[in-house]
Amino acid sequence: MNGLEMLKEREKLSDQCDICKKTFSNKGNLTLHKCIDPGGKKYYCDICGKSFSQKSYLTHHKFVHTGEKPHHCDICGKSFSEKYNLTKHKSIHTGEKPYQCCICGKSFSHRSSLDSHKHIHTGEKPHQCDVCGKSFSQKSSLNSHKYIHTGEKPYQCDICDKSFSLKSYLTTHKSIHTGEKPYRCDICGKSFTQKCSLTHHKYTHTGEKPYQCDICGKSFSQRRGLTYHKYTHTGEKPYKCDICGKSFSQKGHLTYHKSVHTGEKPYQCDICDKSFSLKSYLTTHKLIHTNVRPYPCDICGKSFTQKCSLTSHIPIHTGEKPYHCNICGKSFSHRSDLTYHKSVHKGEKPYHCDICGVAFSEKSRLAYHKYTHTGDNPYPCDISV
Numbered sequence: 001m002n003g004l005e006m007l008k009e010r011e012k013l014s015d016q017c018d019i020c021k022k023t024f025s026n027k028g029n030l031t032l033h034k035c036i037d038p039g040g041k042k043y044y045c046d047i048c049g050k051s052f053s054q055k056s057y058l059t060h061h062k063f064v065h066t067g068e069k070p071h072h073c074d075i076c077g078k079s080f081s082e083k084y085n086l087t088k089h090k091s092i093h094t095g096e097k098p099y100q101c102c103i104c105g106k107s108f109s110h111r112s113s114l115d116s117h118k119h120i121h122t123g124e125k126p127h128q129c130d131v132c133g134k135s136f137s138q139k140s141s142l143n144s145h146k147y148i149h150t151g152e153k154p155y156q157c158d159i160c161d162k163s164f165s166l167k168s169y170l171t172t173h174k175s176i177h178t179g180e181k182p183y184r185c186d187i188c189g190k191s192f193t194q195k196c197s198l199t200h201h202k203y204t205h206t207g208e209k210p211y212q213c214d215i216c217g218k219s220f221s222q223r224r225g226l227t228y229h230k231y232t233h234t235g236e237k238p239y240k241c242d243i244c245g246k247s248f249s250q251k252g253h254l255t256y257h258k259s260v261h262t263g264e265k266p267y268q269c270d271i272c273d274k275s276f277s278l279k280s281y282l283t284t285h286k287l288i289h290t291n292v293r294p295y296p297c298d299i300c301g302k303s304f305t306q307k308c309s310l311t312s313h314i315p316i317h318t319g320e321k322p323y324h325c326n327i328c329g330k331s332f333s334h335r336s337d338l339t340y341h342k343s344v345h346k347g348e349k350p351y352h353c354d355i356c357g358v359a360f361s362e363k364s365r366l367a368y369h370k371y372t373h374t375g376d377n378p379y380p381c382d383i384s385v
Contacts, residue, residue: 076182092182092195120210168194252278 043058052058069079071086080086091109099114108114119137127142128135136142147165155170164170181191183198192198209219211226220226237247239254248254259277267282276282293303295310304310315333323338332338349359351366360366
């Protein structure tokens with residue numbers, strides 16, 4: 001071994017960990033490695049006691065306690081505790097999306113978003129819940145899921161004290177107080193409080209439905225729509241009412257159901273003062289005042305105020321009857337017709353008159369019955385005799 005080779009070998013050994021014998025290209029990396037080694041986290045937070053391998057990590061952590069946000073956006077003035085989050089934020093203003101999916105060509109502003117997106121193509125779900133075994137494609141989704149088991153809601157609104165299990169939920173909630181809608185559609189100009197809401201909205205312009213059911217092949221524009229759809233195959237109803245025990249396949253249906261018990265109607269129309277139990281009902285109601293019908297049928301041109309009304313209308317043209325009775329096999333074009341039909345088999349009559357106690361299988365029949373008590377005649381004949 002010549003002198004030069006011996007020198008290189010000595011340099012190599014000088015950058016070698018004396019615990020695990022791993023070698024490094026420079027002393028800086030060796031120093032960092034030793035900090036990460038078990039028992040080597042030498043930077044401690046004097047507030048909560050948490051330890052870190054690097055001083056910079058401790059500095060960033062302390063912002064959690066102080067609320068300090070030293071990194072400011074020079075375009076809109078919004079502040080962040082970490083420079084990385086500021087860099088991510090600026091892509092909202094620039095529209096830059098340098099990370100492209102090599103499978104479908106879709107572009108993203110952050111590498112982490114691209115990595116998460118790729119799981120849609122591969123079906124990979126590497127993050128598993130150690131409580132119930134459910135798997136997720138994103139670590140953040142697993143973290144969110146775990147709060148179902150713990151019931152923890154660590155993020156609290158400093159205005160109304162309401163608590164949330166996710167920071168993103170708190171951010172969205174705060175927009176109720178501020179009225180801020182920073183995400184704007186560059187096609188129609190509509191603004192949203194969340195970036196994901198803008199992304200889903202854009203599918204109404206493009207017609208894109210990237211989430212496909214692996215059982216029947218039906219596609220959806222939102223992951224949530226696919227999740228709810230799969231319950232029709234599995235029969236799963238994970239959302240249970242803690243008052244009466246009734247279960248639902250969608251969280252929104254449970255929320256609406258609970259208003260039956262509480263009678264709460266927090267969403268009020270500012271035009272006619274009518275109140276509603278769900279925000280979506282208020283939004284739909286307001287279309288009565290504006291006469292806007294945003295959902296047109298592309299076959300006959302008829303327009304509707306609600307997307308579900310358009311969906312119900314389309315089987316008139318197609319003759320499709322996707323809802324099947326599992327008792328007698330009869331098919332129906334609308335879910336509500338199937339629900340009513342099943343009550344015939346069960347003999348159920350869930351709608352009771354609060355005046356005389358007579359029960360009906362349909363809500364509409366109860367409404368007609370009540371006219372016998374009130375004497376109302378809402379449908380007068382327009383032909384005089």
